[in-house]
Amino acid sequence: MSSEAMNRRAAEAPAESASAPARFTARGPALECSEPVTTPLPQVLDYLPDGYIEEGYIRAAAGLHGSVRFTFRPMRVVEQAALFGQRMLSLPEELQDRRCADVLCSHLISWSVVDANGRPLELTAENILRLKPALFQRLLAIVSGIEPSDIYAKTCCCNRESLSSGRCG
Numbered sequence: 001m002s003s004e005a006m007n008r009r010a011a012e013a014p015a016e017s018a019s020a021p022a023r024f025t026a027r028g029p030a031l032e033c034s035e036p037v038t039t040p041l042p043q044v045l046d047y048l049p050d051g052y053i054e055e056g057y058i059r060a061a062a063g064l065h066g067s068v069r070f071t072f073r074p075m076r077v078v079e080q081a082a083l084f085g086q087r088m089l090s091l092p093e094e095l096q097d098r099r100c101a102d103v104l105c106s107h108l109i110s111w112s113v114v115d116a117n118g119r120p121l122e123l124t125a126e127n128i129l130r131l132k133p134a135l136f137q138r139l140l141a142i143v144s145g146i147e148p149s150d151i152y153a154k155t156c157c158c159n160r161e162s163l164s165s166g167r168c169g
Contacts, residue, residue: 048076053109056142057152058135065135069152070111075144079103083144100140101125107143 045052053071060067075083082088083103088096105125113121113131121127128136141147 048074054149055152056139056149058138058142059150059152061134065132068112068135068139070139071109072143073107073109075103075107080144080146097129098125100136101128104128104140104143108139 052073054074056070056072058065058068058070083100088099091099102125105123105128108123108128111121111123113123113127115121128139131139138147142149
């Protein structure tokens with residue numbers, strides 16, 4: 001299938017709901033394939049209504065960290081200004097990191113980070129502080145609205161009916 005045809009299929013694929021953190025768990029074995037279908041993350045809004053949630057993705061960086069999917073409430077302008085303002089700069093570095101982890105924890109709803117045994121890691125400020133520095137900085141940049149999420153495209157080998165019914169792995 002040509003890349004143009006795949007892009008057309010991606011644009012036609014139904015968007016997933018942003019309110020179901022359970023989407024990060026496996027749904028069982030993959031079904032038999034007919035042709036690949038790609039589903040991008042839902043479109044991002046320019047305005048932040050109350051309760052607005054976005055999906056984020058950080059692609060793996062070889063030698064630095066693995067990929068992470070997450071849902072979050074984006075920071076509003078006043079929250080970003082408070083986090084990165086003069087008061088923050090007057091704090092010692094370790095307290096700046098702690099403040100950033102606390103703010104991240106209050107904005108993140110779910111994430112796909114796992115421990116060394118592959119078990120989901122609880123979303124806490126302490127665990128956020130244990131992320132590799134490059135991953136911590138990237139997560140903060142996305143949630144605070146400084147950088148966009150990476151493009152996440154789930155490639156599925158199922159037919160369109162399987163994808164829309166949620167039976168696609």
